[in-house]
Amino acid sequence: MLHSLYSKILLLDNMKNETKILIEKIESAKTILLTAHKNPDGDALCTVLALYQLIYLNYGKEAVCVYDGNVPEALHYIPLRGRAHFFDHTDLSKPFDLAILLDYGTVNNIGGTRPALDAAKFLVEIDHHKNDNKLGNLCIDDDTASATACLLYDLMIDAGWKYDSKVLNLLAVGILTDTGNFRHARDGRPLRIMADLVEQGVEINKLLELLNNKPRKTIQTEARAVADAEFFYHNKLAVAVVDSASYKNLDGRGENALSLLGQIKGVEYIVLLKEQKENQIGVSLRSKSLPVNKIAESLGGGGHMYASGAVVRDSLENVKKQIIDLFKGE
Numbered sequence: 345m346l347h348s349l350y351s352k353i354l355l356l357d358n359m360k361n362e363t364k365i366l367i368e369k370i371e372s373a374k375t376i377l378l379t380a381h382k383n384p385d386g387d388a389l390c391t392v393l394a395l396y397q398l399i400y401l402n403y404g405k406e407a408v409c410v411y412d413g414n415v416p417e418a419l420h421y422i423p424l425r426g427r428a429h430f431f432d433h434t435d436l437s438k439p440f441d442l443a444i445l446l447d448y449g450t451v452n453n454i455g456g457t458r459p460a461l462d463a464a465k466f467l468v469e470i471d472h473h474k475n476d477n478k479l480g481n482l483c484i485d486d487d488t489a490s491a492t493a494c495l496l497y498d499l500m501i502d503a504g505w506k507y508d509s510k511v512l513n514l515l516a517v518g519i520l521t522d523t524g525n526f527r528h529a530r531d532g533r534p535l536r537i538m539a540d541l542v543e544q545g546v547e548i549n550k551l552l553e554l555l556n557n558k559p560r561k562t563i564q565t566e567a568r569a570v571a572d573a574e575f576f577y578h579n580k581l582a583v584a585v586v587d588s589a590s591y592k593n594l595d596g597r598g599e600n601a602l603s604l605l606g607q608i609k610g611v612e613y614i615v616l617l618k619e620q621k622e623n624q625i626g627v628s629l630r631s632k633s634l635p636v637n638k639i640a641e642s643l644g645g646g647g648h649m650y651a652s653g654a655v656v657r658d659s660l661e662n663v664k665k666q667i668i669d670l671f672k673g674e
């Protein structure tokens with residue numbers, strides 16, 4: 345007893361100040377809201393659900409988890425999926441004592457959960473995106489981290505929280521999906537964390553199988569975009585298009601199309617143009633050599649050196665022409 349009290353004091357002494365504040369807020373809150381960016385991806389949804397479970401295991405409190413937009417079908421079988429609800433089917437009218445916003449990027453990505461976040465008595469953000477317009481009263485941010493799941497792992501260890509296999513698997517899915525199975529890892533941290541998760545029972549192969557759960561129409565749409573792709577600058581640049589009629593069939597970013605085009609010999613840059621609606625084109629950029637985030641930034645987007653994107657408000661034809669021109673001289 346004495347020993348555990350002593351080790352708890354030691355732990356508190358070494359704990360980061362922001363972790364201490366978060367713990368105080370969780371302990372004193374009667375109602376807790378968890379959410380992430382609109383159209384949540386693996387990192388967004390898994391960190392929400394992992395934090396839900398951590399709060400439940402350590403404080404006996406059930407947080408409300410909500411999202412706006414659509415959850416990709418590939419995430420249908422992750423642990424605790426059923427705990428996350430579409431925000432509009434949830435009563436958010438009473439202000440929450442504590443709201444925690446994970447993996448959101450910028451305020452434009454939040455969507456319909458924003459009023460509940462603004463109304464909350466205290467807002468914590470946990471994020472790995474670059475963002476000059478922070479929302480949180482407490483910010484646990486690190487824009488050098490490869491995934492929000494890495495930040496949540498560090499937080500869990502710093503806080504000395506109990507965890508279970510659901511938490512470990514959710515963190516692993518967050519890391520795998522956000523790093524493209526480590527391809528876009530920004531440094532060694534996600535690999536070290538994954539090593540720890542694997543040593544504690546996470547089976548990467550099983551998780552990847554779990555994510556192989558896409559609708560047939562998605563794979564067929566991606567395959568068609570690959571089959572109809574055009575090549576420029578001596579085949580260095582591959583450009584694939586998903587028009588508005590097929591866009592609804594995509595489940596996520598169209599990662600398979602990008603990956604397949606990148607496997608073609610000689611292709612250095614891959615562009616996937618997605619006509620989300622008329623005059624709104626989602627642009628995904630991949631590169632094997634030169635950084636493409638500068639190109640994404642020039643289109644008003646951003647991202648990693650070799651994987652980035654933007655949304656451009658113009659016609660499909662204009663955006664396509666503009667992007668092909670941007671690669672001139674690369």
Ligand SMILES: [Mn+2]
Nearest residue numbers: 387447492522
């Ligand atoms: Mn993320």
